[in-house]
Amino acid sequence: MFKTIKKLKIRNSKFILGNSLNELKDLETSSVDMIFCDPPYFLQLSKELRRPDMTVVKGVEENWDKFSSYAEYDEFTSLWLKECKRILKQDGTIWLIGTYHNIYRLGFHLQNLNFWILNDIIWNKVNPLPNFKGTRFTNAHEIIIWATKSKESKYTFNYHTMKKMNNNKQMRSDWSLKVCQGKERLKNEFKKTLHSTQKPEQLLERIVLASTRPGDLILDPFFGTGTTGAVCKKLGRNFIGIEKNSLYMKAAKQRIMQVEPIDTSAIEEVSNKNLLKKVPFSDLLKKGLIQPGERIFNSKKNIEATILPNGNLKFKKREGSIHKIGAYVQNKAACNGWTYWYVKSNKKMVSINDHRNLLRTENSSKE
Ligand SMILES: C[S@@+](CC[C@H](N)C(=O)[O-])C[C@H]1O[C@@H](n2cnc3c(N)ncnc32)[C@H](O)[C@@H]1O
Secondary structure, three states, X not given: OOOOOOEEEEOOEEEEEOOHHHHHHHOOOOOEEEEEEOOOOOOOOOOOOEOOOOOEOOOOOOHHHOXXXXXXXXXXXXXXXXXXXXXXXXXXXXXXXXXXXXXXXXXXXXXXXXXXXXEEEEEEEOOOOOOOOOOOOOOOEEEEEEEEOOOOOOOOOOHHHHHHHOOOOOOOOEEEEOOOOHHHOOEOOOOOEOOOOOOOHHHHHHHHHHHOOOOOEEEEOOOOOOHHHHHHHHHOOEEEEEEOOHHHHHHHHHHHHOOOOOOOOOOOOOOOHHHHOOOOOHHHHHOOOOOOOOEEEOXXXXXXXXXXOOOOEEEOOEEEOHHHHHHHHHOOOOOOHHHHOEEEXXXXXXXXXXXXXXXXXXXXXXO
16 A cells, blocks of 8 residues: 655655654754654563463564663764754644653653653553563663753643643542553454554553644654554544664554544543643733733732833843743742733723734734
8 A cells, every 4th residue: 555665755754764863863953842752662572472371472672772882872862862953943842751771761861862751651560561471570661851942931731631631630640541452453464463562552642632733743763663653643633753773664654544533522621722821921921912001900900010012021130031020029939920910902901912012913813
């Protein structure tokens, strides 16, 4: 059905057959909203593992997981991670998944590159492979690190979507999900498991819905069977998948072609994505809704500050964002400046939140 051509563009998504160390270099700086990385684990398996009935356990024995030393794995990791940092948008996030074999090394390089870790998620495997020899605890989880490009990034976190998906309770950092199995697990021509580490779609669905918006662009530099691509297509996101193994890439394309997009409005935070978009306070100045030098007040009008041309506020000698100054004047640790501050418009007090909503409506009607 598909030719294994090197680069195939599908609408706004892209399949790239090649080595990520080379291919990432061709991607535009600050161009993707989210990156999901499921890199080689460097498992260092030495012996064949058998079940009690002597059948062989399919582990990760492929060449893609082989490195001569930690030094080689570290060099590989720092090279692709550095490129990912360049390609990620300022407010984008990156997810790295691994096991105890590699996750600490991934975390080390991530922090060295000044990414900012938001969470580490424990993927608790509900149905893990037992420890057949009984020599250690059953290895029943993987760790997923979620990080922003920098400490200052204004990243997307769809808190309410996550809550909704978790029976209206705040989503925690321990996720109990099954490993990929049944019809979802791709098979080769001999009806054997095609890829030893195919991730479950449910895991990627949670990641994509938590940290992206419809229409966002997601990069996966270790695409494998294309789980990220399949989930992106289903949830209305675009993707770039890079995979060096042509068999996996071919299977990924076939799989993704069959995916039908679903209507996510019932689960996404707000059906109109523009309502979710961040509006910087300085946009109110740009649009002429407020003026530099204008006074801004709390609802009781007993606190007032001055709006500066850069979108900050000045209160006495202190300068800062609407949130920072709002918190300062109330002697609180935090404040939502959008709901705290008001400006005068036609002799009436107008919440700056109303101005923000006006801009959001304007933006949405343009699309
Ligand atoms: C852990 S698997 C990813 C599995 C994938 N998440 C899935 O659900 O199918 C890692 C994948 O990275 C690919 N890979 C390893 N090194 C690579 C490289 N330098 N460039 C591109 N792909 C690479 C391997 O062929 C393998 O398919």
